[in-house]
Every structure is written in structure tokens, then in C-alpha cells.
Amino acid sequence: MTATLPSPGPGALSLSGSSAAVVREVGLRDGLQSIATVVSTTHKIEWINAAYAAGLREMEVGSFVPARLLPQLADTADVLAHAKTLAGLFASVLVPNYKGAELALDRGADLMVVPLSASHAHSLTNLRKTPDEVVAEVARIRALRDAGGNHTLIEGGVGTAFGCTLQGEVAESEVLRLMQALLDAGADRVSLADTVGYADPASVYRLFDKARALVGERLWCAHFHDTRGMGLANAYAAWQVGIARFDACLAGIGGCPHAPGASGNVTTEDLVFMLERMGVSTGIDVSAVLALRQRAAGWLSGETLHGTLWRSGLPRAFAPIGPVTAEGAV
Amino acid sequence: MTATLPSPGPGALSLSGSSAAVVREVGLRDGLQSIATVVSTTHKIEWINAAYAAGLREMEVGSFVPARLLPQLADTADVLAHAKTLAGLFASVLVPNYKGAELALDRGADLMVVPLSASHAHSLTNLRKTPDEVVAEVARIRALRDAGGNHTLIEGGVGTAFGCTLQGEVAESEVLRLMQALLDAGADRVSLADTVGYADPASVYRLFDKARALVGERLWCAHFHDTRGMGLANAYAAWQVGIARFDACLAGIGGCPHAPGASGNVTTEDLVFMLERMGVSTGIDVSAVLALRQRAAGWLSGETLHGTLWRSGLPRAFAPIGPVTAEGAV
Numbered sequence: 001m002t003a004t005l006p007s008p009g010p011g012a013l014s015l016s017g018s019s020a021a022v023v024r025e026v027g028l029r030d031g032l033q034s035i036a037t038v039v040s041t042t043h044k045i046e047w048i049n050a051a052y053a054a055g056l057r058e059m060e061v062g063s064f065v066p067a068r069l070l071p072q073l074a075d076t077a078d079v080l081a082h083a084k085t086l087a088g089l090f091a092s093v094l095v096p097n098y099k100g101a102e103l104a105l106d107r108g109a110d111l112m113v114v115p116l117s118a119s120h121a122h123s124l125t126n127l128r129k130t131p132d133e134v135v136a137e138v139a140r141i142r143a144l145r146d147a148g149g150n151h152t153l154i155e156g157g158v159g160t161a162f163g164c165t166l167q168g169e170v171a172e173s174e175v176l177r178l179m180q181a182l183l184d185a186g187a188d189r190v191s192l193a194d195t196v197g198y199a200d201p202a203s204v205y206r207l208f209d210k211a212r213a214l215v216g217e218r219l220w221c222a223h224f225h226d227t228r229g230m231g232l233a234n235a236y237a238a239w240q241v242g243i244a245r246f247d248a249c250l251a252g253i254g255g256c257p258h259a260p261g262a263s264g265n266v267t268t269e270d271l272v273f274m275l276e277r278m279g280v281s282t283g284i285d286v287s288a289v290l291a292l293r294q295r296a297a298g299w300l301s302g303e304t305l306h307g308t309l310w311r312s313g314l315p316r317a318f319a320p321i322g323p324v325t326a327e328g329a330v
Numbered sequence: 331m332t333a334t335l336p337s338p339g340p341g342a343l344s345l346s347g348s349s350a351a352v353v354r355e356v357g358l359r360d361g362l363q364s365i366a367t368v369v370s371t372t373h374k375i376e377w378i379n380a381a382y383a384a385g386l387r388e389m390e391v392g393s394f395v396p397a398r399l400l401p402q403l404a405d406t407a408d409v410l411a412h413a414k415t416l417a418g419l420f421a422s423v424l425v426p427n428y429k430g431a432e433l434a435l436d437r438g439a440d441l442m443v444v445p446l447s448a449s450h451a452h453s454l455t456n457l458r459k460t461p462d463e464v465v466a467e468v469a470r471i472r473a474l475r476d477a478g479g480n481h482t483l484i485e486g487g488v489g490t491a492f493g494c495t496l497q498g499e500v501a502e503s504e505v506l507r508l509m510q511a512l513l514d515a516g517a518d519r520v521s522l523a524d525t526v527g528y529a530d531p532a533s534v535y536r537l538f539d540k541a542r543a544l545v546g547e548r549l550w551c552a553h554f555h556d557t558r559g560m561g562l563a564n565a566y567a568a569w570q571v572g573i574a575r576f577d578a579c580l581a582g583i584g585g586c587p588h589a590p591g592a593s594g595n596v597t598t599e600d601l602v603f604m605l606e607r608m609g610v611s612t613g614i615d616v617s618a619v620l621a622l623r624q625r626a627a628g629w630l631s632g633e634t635l636h637g638t639l640w641r642s643g644l645p646r647a648f649a650p651i652g653p654v655t656a657e658g659a660v
């Protein structure tokens with residue numbers, strides 16, 4: 001009656017995930033890029049300040065793409081400049097190419113995420129490059145970074161890692177090959193993303209376990225969408241194999257313009273609550289995030305918001321873990 | 331950096347859940363009991379027929395409670411009579427007391443679920459008995475069943491197993507004590523329910539693992555609500571420790587009248603999809619369940635429905651596992 005799924009890998013004998021985890025707010029980038037509303041720079045700064053006050057210490061604040069493509073993110077340089085004024089806030093941006101990387105380096109982002117799509121079909125549609133051309137671009141970006149003596153870290157974000165709306169299946173071996181290739185090309189870190197909401201907890205467990213075995217701590221983030229309701233289940237599965245950093249969007253906004261029907265990212269407030277409820281310290285005050293959601297709902301009037309905690313509220317006798325200790329900070 | 335959560339128990343070294351699972355449709359009972367709409371007997375029969383055609387083989391079709399308390403379920407005897415005409419359909423009913431059990435036995439239900447609330451406060455409010463008084467009632471029900479030579483199985487359903495809106499925390503030790511007491515009193519099987527949506531996957535993993543270690547296969551079902559978005563994550567965690575039967579409601583309807591803000595049960599179509607996507611055979615055609623949801627939406631006009639799959643649709647290249655084999659039927 002018992003099957004071999006998820007097949008036990010090197011980390012399978014431990015179910016003890018990290019006792020602390022980082023939730024990286026990506027609503028200002030992945031969330032806003034796929035909705036019609038253009039949130040003003042003023043409101044973005046309010047968002048960042050409130051998220052920071054709630055305890056969030058990593059945020060993806062925008063994307064260095066041409067403003068004609070994503071007018072929602074045209075003010076990324078200004079938003080990043082503000083983020084850099086907040087002590088201890090680790091501010092990342094997305095850069096689709098070398099040109100974007102030049103801007104990220106010039107503006108001193110703490111980290112730039114270079115997206116790669118493991119699905120060739122998705123890669124050609126979304127990035128107009130093959131995955132291996134993206135790997136080559138990362139090598140050029142790394143050379144540029146090193147030549148300038150800049151400290152901006154490079155994260156290779158492997159998207160459509162669990163399948164693709166255009167291509168269907170994406171082979172695990174190809175995901176792992178590209179992840180390794182990104183590191184070989186000079187990326188400091190890699191992440192795996194279920195861009196279109198195709199993952200399930202068993203596939204997450206399997207792929208993240210293999211990926212951890214291959215590259216260890218350099219696999220540092222998991223990015224899930226809640227398209228088919230499995231966002232939290234997938235985060236739990238990744239946590240089980242040692243992942244301690246998760247992307248999430250306030251109010252679950254976002255998605256992928258090339259993924260029809262894809263609803264938003266994992267909801268920040270729901271994910272923080274799940275982790276804290278599990279006894280995993282995030283350093284984040286979930287009540288403060290819920291209050292921020294309420295404010296953001298005003299800025300996002302007319303947009304579909306997601307998540308459940310805002311409706312049900314916190315349970316009786318819920319005690320958050322409290323601030324992250326120096327030891328616990330991941 | 332690693333904590334001891336969820337603490338490894340006897341089953342913790344295996345992550346291989348069952349390769350087949352049963353999804354028990356409880357929408358006709360737990361779903362309908364907490365919404366205002368009274369669905370007609372005709373529509374309930376259509377529901378059962380369509381669910382049966384979709385491959386569902388276990389359904390909780392009603393509750394033997396006074397019609398003045400739950401007019402939505404007043405036709406339980408008729409609905410059960412119809413369910414019994416479908417070959418291989420295992421039809422259960424909820425019975426809150428001895429009187430209800432008499433009716434269930436008289437009408438030949440395959441199984442009767444006797445709810446017990448591990449929270450004393452919730453038990454007194456919801457059932458007007460202490461948990462131990464419910465245990466005593468189960469002993470009387472068992473004696474009645476045996477005296478009549480009837481084959482109706484008795485399931486003791488331990489509710490508020492992960493906390494309670496009235497009382498707050500519910501001790502694991504008390505849940506386990508009551509579960510064992512139900513079996514000692516003559517229940518054939520027990521289940522654990524997160525009645526008010528307080529569970530998280532780590533607590534599910536911990537408690538179900540302990541419960542399995544204590545009573546083995548006699549713990550045969552998990553009942554989750556999706557109140558805070560963790561329904562599927564919790565089902566995954568329970569699956570990991572060997573649970574192969576899950577309650578779910580079509581369109582995620584339901585909740586608990588005494589749990590303010592509690593949204594519905596885990597959604598049948600989303601749960602079936604997750605399991606099949608994980609490679610766990612359910613014998614259920616998820617597309618047919620989605621079609622049934624569409625019909626049910628008409629019968630439930632004005633009610634809040636839940637779930638995600640109906641909106642996003644099935645992913646490209648999704649292949650269901652296919653029918654349950656004789657060997658795989660749980």
C-alpha cells in the first residue's frame with residue numbers, strides 16, 4: 001500500500017525544518033507587475049515602511065525593465081533608493097537582462113534576481129531567450145559585477161520549475177541542470193519558482209530535496225503561487241527539506257502575464273501565520289501585516305485580492321514566536 | 331538552526347504516504363448543516379448520483395438530529411435510503427446521541443459518526459455533554475448495535491483536536507486520551523477533526539503521528555477545515571504519516587455554527603486534485619467533480635463557495651492516476 005513518493009532523498013530522514021525562516025515580500029514586484037493598477041511611489045514607500053515596521057527585512061522592490069513594458073514598476077529606482085535608507089533592509093530587484101543588471105548595480109541593490117525559465121517554450125515567450133542564453137547572460141552580469149567591485153548579489157531564479165502552461169511538463173533533470181549552470185556561470189544563489197502554480201507538495205519535496213543535495217545552501221529561496229490552492233502546502237513541503245526563505249505577496253496579488261488563469265503568489269500574511277503557528281520564527285508581526293493589507297486594499301481598489309487570514313482573523317490563544325534572535329536570523 | 335518540530339515520532343522516518351486514498355464527501359452533512367439554504371431531496375439525490383458517477387465511494391449523507399434543529403438535514407432517512415441503492419457506496423451519517431444512533435441502525439447506515447469535542451467548553455456548548463459523557467454514550471450505542479446484530483460501524487470523531495474558539499488550546503494528551511477512550515468504549519474507528527481551522531501542518535504531523543502510534547489503522551480519517559488556508563497543507567501532513575482517508579466538501583461549503591468566522595471544509599475537488607497530482611490514486615475523476623460543483627452552485631445560489639481549482643482549471647498535461655485497482659482500494 002505504501003508507494004515510494006516522495007522518494008526519500010538525502011534529506012528525507014529529517015523532518016526538522018529550520019526553526020526560523022525569512023519571508024521575502026515580493027508584492028512590490030511580482031504582485032504589481034501583473035495587475036492593471038499603477039500604485040504611486042508614495043504608496044509603495046508607505047508599503048515598504050509598514051512592512052519594515054512589521055518586521056519584514058527582505059523585499060523585492062521592483063524590476064529594472066523598460067517603463068513602456070511595465071509602467072507599474074517605472075519608479076523602481078526611486079523605490080529602491082528609499083528602501084536603502086532603512087537599516088537592515090535587504091532590498092532586491094528583478095533584472096531580466098544585462099541592461100537591467102547595469103541599473104541594479106548602479107543603484108546599489110543588495111541583490112538582483114535574474115529570472116530563467118526552465119521551460120524552453122515559456123523562456124522564449126517570456127524572456128525571448130533560451131534558458132542557456134540566460135545562463136550566458138548571467139556570466140556577463142557576473143563579470144560586470146566583479147569588474148565594478150560591486151557587492152550586489154546575483155540570484156538565479158529558476159522559474160516554471162514544476163511545469164509550464166505552454167509546454168506542459170518540465171523535466172526535473174533540466175531544472176537541476178540549469179540551476180547548476182547558473183551557479184557555474186557566477187550566480188551567488190539560486191531559487192526555484194513554481195511560476196504558474198503547477199507544483200504539488202510531493203513534487204516540491206522531491207525537487208527541492210534533490211536541489212539541496214546538489215547545491216546546498218546556495219539554493220536559498222522558494223517561490224510558490226497559490227493558483228490551485230497548494231501554495232501553503234508547497235511551502236510546508238519545502239520547509240521540511242530545509243528551505244528557510246520564501247517569497248510571498250501581500251494580499252496574494254500577482255501571477256504571471258503568460259499563465260492564463262494563474263492567481264496570485266502565496267499570501268504573505270497567511271504564510272507568516274502558518275510558519276509562526278508551526279513554531280517557526282519569522283520575526284514578523286502578523287497583525288501588523290494584516291493592518292498593512294487593509295491599507296493596501298485601498299491602493300489596489302478593484303483588484304482581486306487573495307488569502308484567508310484577513311477574513312477569519314487570528315485564532316484564540318495565538319502567541320507569535322517573537323522577534324528573531326541573532327542566532328535565529330537566517 | 332534546526333528545531334525539533336515536528337518532533338520525530340514512530341512514523342517519522344518514512345515520508346512514503348499511501349499510494350491510494352479515499353476522499354469522503356461530507357458536503358451533504360457538514361456542508362449543508364451550516365448554511366441557510368435547504369437543498370431539496372431531489373437535488374441531494376442528484377448530488378449523490380453525480381458524485382458516485384465521478385468515482386466517490388464514501389459519503390456522509392446527513393445527520394439524525396431533530397428536524398427543528400437542522401431543517402437542512404430533515405430528509406436524512408430518505409437520502410440515506412437512496413444512497414443504499416448504489417452498489418459499493420459506503421454511506422455514513424452523523425449521530426449526536428443514542429436517539430440518533432437508533433435511527434441510523436434502523437435505517438441501515440454503513441457507518442455512523444459520533445462526534446466528540448476534545449474541548450470541554452466546545453463540547454458543553456455544541457453537544458451539551460462533557461467529552462466523557464459522550465464516551466459513555468458511545469458505549470451504550472455499541473451495546474445497542476451489538477444487541478441488534480446490526481453491521482453499522484461506529485466512528486468516534488474527535489473534534490476541536492487542534493484547538494477551540496471558546497477554550498483556546500486543547501492539550502494533545504487529552505485528545506489522545508479521548509480517542510483511546512472512544513475505542514475502549516466500543517467505537518470501531520476514530521477520526522481527528524480540526525473543527526474550527528486551528529491546525530497547522532506541523533501540529534497535524536505531530537498529533538496524527540502520535541495517534542497512529544497509539545491506535546494504528548483504527549485511526550482512519552482526517553477532517554480539516556480551510557479556515558486559515560491550511561486545509562491542503564494539513565491533509566498533506568496527515569498523508570505523510572500514513573492517513574489515507576480525508577473528509578472534504580464539494581465547493582468547500584460548511585464550517586461550524588459555533589466557530590465564528592470559520593469558513594468551509596477542505597474542498598473536495600481541490601483535495602482530489604492535490605492527491606492525484608501527487609500520484610496518490612483516489613479513483614475519482616476530478617473533471618466530473620468540477621462539473622458537479624457547477625451544478626451544485628445552482629442549488630446553492632447565494633451561498634459562499636470556496637476552492638481554487640474551479641477558477642484556474644486543470645493544468646496542461648495533467649493525467650489522473652486512473653481507477654483504483656483492487657489492490658489499491660483502501
